[in-house]
Ligand code: SF4
């Protein structure tokens with residue numbers, strides 16, 4: 001975790017309680033998860049009680065309170081992707097990585113999440129890996145794609 | 151502050167501008183059931199048990215009495231068929247979470263709420279937020295807060311703060327309409343309070 005960068009993000013919003021969500025998002029983006037000490041520091045510097053920081057940090061799915069793997073896989077299981085075979089894609093990914101949605105493997109290589117819509121149903125089934133979208137993907141293709149990430 | 155009159159259950163009631171319907175009703179001796187309301191705390195509007203029907207310029211709507219400000223010539227009805235139906239439903243939903251909550255029993259009787267209408271999902275917390283808000287607003291300690299969202303939402307003590315502040319306070323305990331709060335405290339104490347031994351060692 002890069003403390004300098006995190007401090008810089010926090011200092012930018014010093015004393016501004018209204019920037020809480022923004023700060024947490026920037027740190028999440030930078031660090032991929034929100035460690036407890038960081039949340040405490042955010043509360044202190046923005047002058048927001050820790051109870052509220054925790055309420056917000058646990059409220060939104062964007063925020064992670066546990067470390068994430070190096071690569072984040074988001075599989076869309078919304079209705080359009082579902083009818084186009086998202087379940088089989090999800091099963092393949094689960095088999096290959098050994099993790100279920102919400103989990104991270106022990107080598108911290110992958111984290112897996114399901115999402116409900118990525119906003120491009122015509123491309124279903126959609127999988128995003130580290131923000132890069134793979135559309136109309138088949139179980140075989142996703143198995144190939146995963147090999148490129150280490 | 152200027153006095154206005156409004157009508158509650160057919161009676162002319164005097165109130166001050168800025169008062170809520172609940173306060174005006176109370177002053178006139180008309181009772182409206184509440185669960186998440188507390189005089190020392192900011193209005194919250196969480197439980198909706200205080201729902202009443204108001205009529206304004208010929209239109210009626212359902213509002214939370216603990217939030218809704220009085221207005222001149224407002225017509226309020228605190229017990230209509232619709233109001234009773236809403237309260238009954240709220241009570242039945244709450245009873246699925248805390249079937250034995252003391253405060254719910256008399257209300258359930260009054261509104262004919264069936265405690266077995268919905269499948270039990272005993273979380274015991276009614277999400278009234280009294281404990282959380284009392285700690286934040288009155289004691290200013292913020293030792294307890296809500297976490298997670300939707301059906302997973304629950305109260306949670308902050309161990310670092312609770313282990314220092316709660317021993318001599320516990321003023322939120324009697325506010326809780328169920329025993330969820332005390333249970334959560336005991337659990338936090340047992341699981342995550344720093345043990346006296348580790349504190350001695352520093
Ligand atoms: S623990 Fe009790 S006081 Fe606190 S929110 Fe739940 S029901 Fe209300």
Ligand code: FES
Pocket residue numbers: 183184185186187194195196197198199200201214215216217
């Ligand atoms: S008392 Fe009005 S919403 Fe709870």
